[in-house]
Amino acid sequence: xxxxxxxxxxxxxxxxxxxxxxxxxxxxxxQPKDSPAADERLFSAPAAPEEKDLCAEWKVYVVPELRxxxxxxxxxxxxxxxxxxCTGKPFANCTLCIPLAHTDAxxxxxNQARLAIAATYQFSDHELCDHYRSPLGSRRDLSxxxxxxxxxxxxxxxxxxxxxx
Amino acid sequence: xxxxxxxxxxxxATTLVINFPHATLEAPTIxxxxxxxxxxxxxxxxxxxxxxxxxxxxxxxxxxxVFGYPRERAEKHMLEVHHSGxxxxxxGVRERAELYVQQLHGYLLLATIEKTV
Numbered sequence: 584x585x586x587x588x589x590x591x592x593x594x595x596x597x598x599x600x601x602x603x604x605x606x607x608x609x610x611x612x613x614q615p616k617d618s619p620a621a622d623e624r625l626f627s628a629p630a631a632p633e634e635k636d637l638c639a640e641w642k643v644y645v646v647p648e649l650r651x652x653x654x655x656x657x658x659x660x661x662x663x664x665x666x667x668x669c670t671g672k673p674f675a676n677c678t679l680c681i682p683l684a685h686t687d688a689x690x691x692x693x694n695q696a697r698l699a700i701a702a703t704y705q706f707s708d709h710e711l712c713d714h715y716r717s718p719l720g721s722r723r724d725l726s727x728x729x730x731x732x733x734x735x736x737x738x739x740x741x742x743x744x745x746x747x748x
Numbered sequence: 749x750x751x752x753x754x755x756x757x758x759x760x761a762t763t764l765v766i767n768f769p770h771a772t773l774e775a776p777t778i779x780x781x782x783x784x785x786x787x788x789x790x791x792x793x794x795x796x797x798x799x800x801x802x803x804x805x806x807x808x809x810x811x812x813x814v815f816g817y818p819r820e821r822a823e824k825h826m827l828e829v830h831h832s833g834x835x836x837x838x839x840g841v842r843e844r845a846e847l848y849v850q851q852l853h854g855y856l857l858l859a860t861i862e863k864t865v
Contacts, residue, residue, distance in 0.1 A: 588785075615817075618847050626853075626855065627853065627858055627859075628860065629846070629849050629853070629859075629860055629861060630861050630862065631860065631862070634861075637846075637861075645850055646855070648850075649850075649853055649854060652854055690806070691855075691856070694802070694806065694855075695856065697801050698799075698801050698856055701800075701801045706800075708800045711800050711801065730801070734803055737803055737806060738803060738805060741803070741805045741806060741809060741858045742805075744809070745809075
């Protein structure tokens with residue numbers, strides 16, 4: 584895999600089928616089914632539990648706005664990911680172009696996915712720092728690899744944004 | 749701005765509650781509640797809490813964007829969050845503190861508002 588800047592876009596080239604599949608899983612990873620832990624992390628409380636009124640009002644007025652904001656970012660990423668619908672050879676490497684105008688949406692969706700996965704699997708600090716674990720052991724290991732791979736992409740996007748500003 | 753923030757604009761105003769216990773008109777009972785000067789002046793802190801998933805570079809970028817802090821100051825707060833578990837990013841009136849927390853939640857940081865002690 585190779586990532587580089589091309590005019591007004593970031594280009595991920597030579598994307599092998601495994602990594603392409605992990606990217607395709609970003610939208611669904613942002614909203615894991617049956618994971619109250621993920622929902623709790625994405626929509627965390629704005630104050631200590633003693634501030635009952637504030638916490639209750641937050642759920643009514645702010646959480647729906649945040650949900651819309653996150654869904655909008657995820658939708659942008661979903662559209663970009665349509666480039667990965669490989670129509671040629673089934674196991675061919677492919678290329679993904681992320682327009683610079685979409686980088687904020689990508690940062691948000693990648694972050695949503697990382698936080699939701701980490702909350703669902705309750706990864707420890709030690710596990711999150713273990714970047715050399717094989718992704719082939721179990722679903723849990725694969726999910727940890729997913730969190731780290733999305734983090735790597737976030738880092739690259741951040742570097743490009745900083746270079747741009 | 750969220751409806752929450754608009755609603756809070758009247759938070760410190762004097763509250764009047766008028767009760768009409770009977771059908772016949774009587775002198776209304778007026779309960780007057782005044783916010784103490786301490787409640788009015790007491791600032792609120794915007795606190796960001798540590799989270800092992802969010803990247804350090806991402807957190808720094810968010811502090812720069814939300815609070816307009818220069819990179820050095822944003823990094824200082826990010827490191828405080830990382831090492832001490834929390835950092836007070838801003839202090840001031842409650843409405844603005846709530847707005848900051850809403851923005852930080854939009855970037856998926858763990859942020860809360862707290863009354864200053």
